[in-house]
Amino acid sequence: MNRIALVTGGQRGIGLGISRALAEAGYTVAIAAQEEADAPEVTEALNSLGGKGRYFRHDLLDIDHCKTLLDRVEADLGPVTAFVSNAGVPARIRGDMLDLAPDSFDFVMGVNLRGAxxxxxxxxxxxxxxxSDSYRSMSFITSVSAEMVSIERAEYCLSKAGAAMMAELFAVRxxxxxxxxxxxxxxxxxTGMTAGVKDKYTARIEGGLVPAARWGQPADIGSIIVPIxxxxxxxxxxxxxxxxGGLSIPRL
Known part of the structure; x- marks a missing residue:
């Protein structure tokens, strides 16, 4: 049976690290994201997969087209055997949670929870x-923010905590x-998502925030997805x- 992986947001950042790891392991990778198919980022991602990737445009907010996406993937490649729910959005504005606007809350929840x-x-x-004799897997990429509080991006933390429960629900079912x-x-x-806070977190990592004493790389996540x-x-x-890197381990 062909090994087909569907990775949402697999054209950049963590998702691209996952896509590359799966392609190197022999999977054909279907990348789903909302960018146009001819966007430079998409082209570069597919080129990096060495012919093992295909792109399918899909907006997670558009839940009415989930069936259409899967129909297209199955018609072109075959049934999905490994699904990686990776795509997500950060808080639109970091700030006091007491000032969080409903539209910002709804946008993050719409992508990270409802769409996912x-x-x-x-x-x-x-x-x-x-x-039933073929192994199938689903992996949900959440965040340490599913448990660790960041009051300046409350909607993001809430969405990731919900996604953690989502993974447990699907696991039992x-x-x-x-x-x-x-x-x-x-x-x-x-990744590109953390580029704006790189100096801030580099200083904190050097100060001992992460026991492994380094930034994580997308390949770190990809290396775990493959055996899964x-x-x-x-x-x-x-x-x-x-x-x-040990960030979430409670310490005194």
């Missing part, structure tokens, strides 16, 4: 239709069918992996 849930729901339904579901919580990862997708952690379904 209904796409995962459609993927799960189709995975149930696949032969799908476990009897041999479908593994996992949550990965990245810490401070060097391959089924090497099948009986650990429902597990949460902190990919943060």
């Amino acid at each position: 849930f209904f796409l995962a729901q459609e993927v799960a339904r189709r995975m149930l239709d696949q032969p 799908l476990a009897p069918h041999g479908i593994g579901v996992f949550e990965l919580r990245p810490g401070i990862i060097e 997708a391959d089924g090497q952690m099948a009986f650990a379904t429902g597990s949460t992996f902190a990919v943060d």
Whole structure:
């Protein structure tokens, strides 16, 4: 059976690190994101996958087209055996949570929770239709912010805490069918999303914030996704992996 991975937001940052790792492991990677197919970022990402990637335009806010996306992927590549729910948005404005506006709250929740849930729901339904002797997996990329508080981006923390529960819900629902579901919580990862706070966090990392004493890289997350997708952690379904260099370990 062909090994087909669907990675949302797989054209940049953490998602691209995951896409590259899966492609190197022999998967054909379907990248889903809202950019135009001819966007430079998309072209560069596909080129870096060495012919193992295909791009499918999809906006997570548009839940009515989840079935259309999966139809297109299946028609072009085949059934998805490894799904990585990675795409997400940060808080539009960092600031006092007492000033958080409803439209900003709704936007983050719409992408990180509502959109992510209904796409995962459609993927799960189709995975149930696949032969039970073929391993299938779903991985949810959340954040240390699912548990660690950042009061200047409350909506983001809330969305990631909800996504953590989402992973557990799918894990319990799908476990009897041999479908593994996992949550990965990245810490401070060097991507375009964190470029604006690089100096701030570099100083804090050098000051001991991260026990591993370095920035995380997208490849750090990709290296964990591959054994998950391959089924090497099948009986650990429902597990949460902190990919943060020790950041979230409680310390005195």
